[in-house]
Amino acid sequence: MDFPILSSIIILPTIGAIFILFGRSSSNYNAAKYISLFVSLANFVLSLYLWYEFDKNSSGFQFVEQRVWLKDFINYKVGIDGISVLFIILTTFITPLCIISVNSTIKYRLKDFLVAILFMETMMIGVFCSLDLVIFYLFFEAGLIPMFLIIGIWGGERRVYSAFKFFLYTLLGSVLMLVAIITIYWMTGTTDVVELYQIGINPKFQNLLWLAFFSSFAVKTPMWPVHTWLPDAHVEAPTAGSVLLAAILLKMAGYGFIRFSVGLFPIASEFFVPLVFGLSLIAIIYTSLVALMQEDMKKLIAYSSVAHMGFVTMGIFTMTPEGIEGSIFQMISHGIISAALFLCVGVVYERMHTREISKYGGLVSVMPRYAIVFMVFTLGSLGLPGTTGFVGEFLILLGTFKVNFLVATIASLGVILGAAYMLWLYRRIVFGEISNSEINKLKDLNKSEMIILSLLAFTSIIFGFYPDPLLSTTSASVESLINLFNSNLNIYTAGKL
């Protein structure tokens, strides 16, 4: 590949953002909107092309680009394998939808908002392509800034508290990761991921380093007990912010677990499996129960995100092909479904200006189209076969069952709870008699809402029935990751004997 396609995908949104930022008319929002929409759509098309060109049968990194940045220290190195390509597509798919949804949700400083979104897209794609720890760290952290601003500027009443909480948590986690990255450089003399895979890191230090990375990823996943920032952040964030947060930002952590925790520190990963399983189980059961009792729609969905991400972390650390592929699939699926659920909440929030569940009821009579799409995502979220939610959850549980019966059994209970809180939410919002007279005035979905939501619904159903395009993309890379993991482990145990 001569054409630097990855770098183009990374940089394109930023170029768009610069155009908007320095565009002449400050009042003309339409221009800004069209530019951002155009740029993000172009990026989506580019990433689809990338997927098309991607060789599914090869497990190595493809489209690798390498440039010297600081001589003998840091190289700008990007490349993708079967694991990252899907996340890139998820990012470029969700971003334009967010931009369309912005239309009606953001009332002031729209231009700045679009700039923040586009800038964030760049950072997130960067995260998924980086093959150098320092580059990864930069993208990873820089991606938080726009999110921080989105919550802090366009958020609700308690936006400052939430933004602060978000920042405090993520910052504390990241500092440790930075220390770990520096340590790795001292020990091995490189921060190149591919090289590190081959060299391997001294087993003596793996546990500490693993914990340092873990602290950062666990906060962003988020895992119990560092999850409390998420519901607050979601509640205060504007719809588009929630969507990006749930759909993509959380996935950076899951991706990090696969690429770095498992890939770089296999021995520590094996050592910490009980910890991860324990925390994941708590996340699944505990947050599902908490979700059951929520009175705020967004908080409910936020808590359900924690539960779903609990499945993801559990699946990754099964170290089985089913578990890891399931986790990747679940992340994609959750990206689509949670994005859609937050959009659904946004739709009614804009009309009613409340997220309190008890203020709703009987929506189906006035908003039948809304009722249908919302139902599709409710079913997706509770993991009904035929939606993407099922495939991911099923594969994860299947993988977990291979490793540990008890963990899989307890986690399966979460599936029952998932049905309980989602159906109950749906029933309280959509079904029943209309008790609040405001509801009678509501209008059904408008054209742009319909387009966004049906696109997401369609995607979720199509890949629920035919998940093969996604699964076959990841399988070779996942397999090589597991081989790497096992060979490391074997060498280690052989050395011990």
Added chain:
Amino acid sequence: MEKLIIFLPLFASIISGFFGKKIGNKASQITTSLFVSIAALLSIYLFYDVIINGYSSNVIIAKWISSGLLDVNWSIKIDQLSAIMLVVVTLVSAIVHIYSIGYMSHDPHQPRFMSYLSLFTFAMLVLVTSDNFLQLFFGWEGVGLCSYFLIGFWFKKPSANSAAIKAFIVNRVGDFGFALGIFLIFYIFGTVNYEQVFNQVVLYEDNNLKFLGLEFNSINLICFLLFIGAMGKSAQIFLHTWLPDAMEGPTPVSALIHAATMVTAGVFLVVRCSPIYEYSPIILNFITIIGMSTALFAASIALVQDDIKKIIAYSTCSQLGYMFFATGVGAYNIAMFHLFTHAFFKALLFLGAGSIIHSFKDEQDIKKMGGVYKHLPYTYSFMIIGTLALTGFPFLSGFYSKDLIIEFAYLKGNTVGYYACAIGIFTAVLTSVYSWRLIFKTFHGNYNNKNQSISSVHESPLVMLLPLIILAIGSILSGFIFKDLFIGHGNFINFWDGSIFFLEPLSAEHPPKYILYLTPVLVTISIPFSYYIFLKNKSFINGLVNSNRPVYLFLKNKWYFDELYEILFVKSSKILGKYFWKKIDGLVIDRFGPDGLSNLFKYFSIKATKFQTGFIYQYAFVMLIGFSLILTIIIIK
């Protein structure tokens, strides 16, 4: 042709669901009914082909999930078992579709209703024609979903919504077991394809595995877990609570889903997995016990209920119990036989009840009916036929299938078998009593409805009565005609080959004559008996109720299962959820986490500001102390 049978209902559902508003009520009713009827005719033809020519096929439609070792396809498998299910499902479905045209004629959401019905039919067909456990699970959850939609069809009624959610969640509890069963199957056999699994079972007969520190036989564990799923779907005791509540849905739904098809999926599952179950005698006994307990328990509740649909619902529950104990004693084919005949007479009873409810303008309480047999002659006769068939009156369909179940329970020859046989006979009597109670209270005696006059009670329209004729014929004849086929007598000795597996062939002996005659005789006697106690001499019943008040209340309140579950699961989850949320998230994590941290900073910065008093002498004092400290350190060093 298989593809056509399965996809016609799906197309019907899509047309009616998405374009229902455009094409109108009539068009969507006709499309869905027509498509499903065609599917029914095709399946009857297919069934014929299977019987006569031994046709069987396994078509693979597309790849579904492939990851690691797991490799699952969308498929259509036709064999004896699925052919029978195809006939039952599409035939009853077609009848219910046509019946609904009349029954739902005043409803504002008719296309949606028809669309759900067709979608249900599709999901059920996917379930029965699967060639692997995962697609079965898809259909399994799919029918559960449609059942959820249809129970909650009248979305304004809070009770309907609760019932719908309850049905879904109780089923999920069963599915939890089912899913674990599938995981275990995959873990042991490395595949979820029926054929590959069944071929390997014998190799793992003595395979044990550890769970929670205990050793289990893997085959037993698989059978047990799958059966949990079956219990949920087929409303067996402990997981039955959703079925009576499901009667909140429109009556045609109850006939199709909660009598003839979906609830029998559990039985189908056990029969389909006979090659596994045959290696697990312990679990088979367990199934027998659950089955007979359900049969007895549900019949006892049905005795005292007053809601016409709830009586029939408990009756369904009880009959499903019969089917299970038939599978438990290894008579899978007889279970299928009862499933087959039950589909006719139970659908007939439900649709008949629907016709009664329709005539009484949505009244369901049998205390508020009575004396109307002259006004509803057709409905009355259909109900009588259904009741006779259900109770096992000689030579009607239920007679053949139910007596065979009791016979084979006896022939099983072990303690559980004898118990099952005895309870089967006793339950048959109970069944007869509560069924005739329903008939006598509804049609005979005095007219008890104060809301409308007896003259306004009128017969249902033709479109509702005609479909009942087919079911009535089925209820009368299906037992006699198909008994040889299902038992495997005469020409059909090898009929089940390949689709049902018997480790040892079923006993060909006959039980003692008195067992054979006992049930029909008791059932026949119970008719005049019921007539006497429910119509002629009501003081007897009243006396019985008054002298045994606690027992009566226990039955009336359905053994208090709902109340118990409410406390055990619903309330406790809510309390736990609230505790985690408010106490642990709020008071522990946040307080000592981010809020604690920020308070800590705040605390120190306030302390630090207190230091900045602005008085020179204080600063000078601090400087002095600092200097002397530094000096001291240097000197000491």
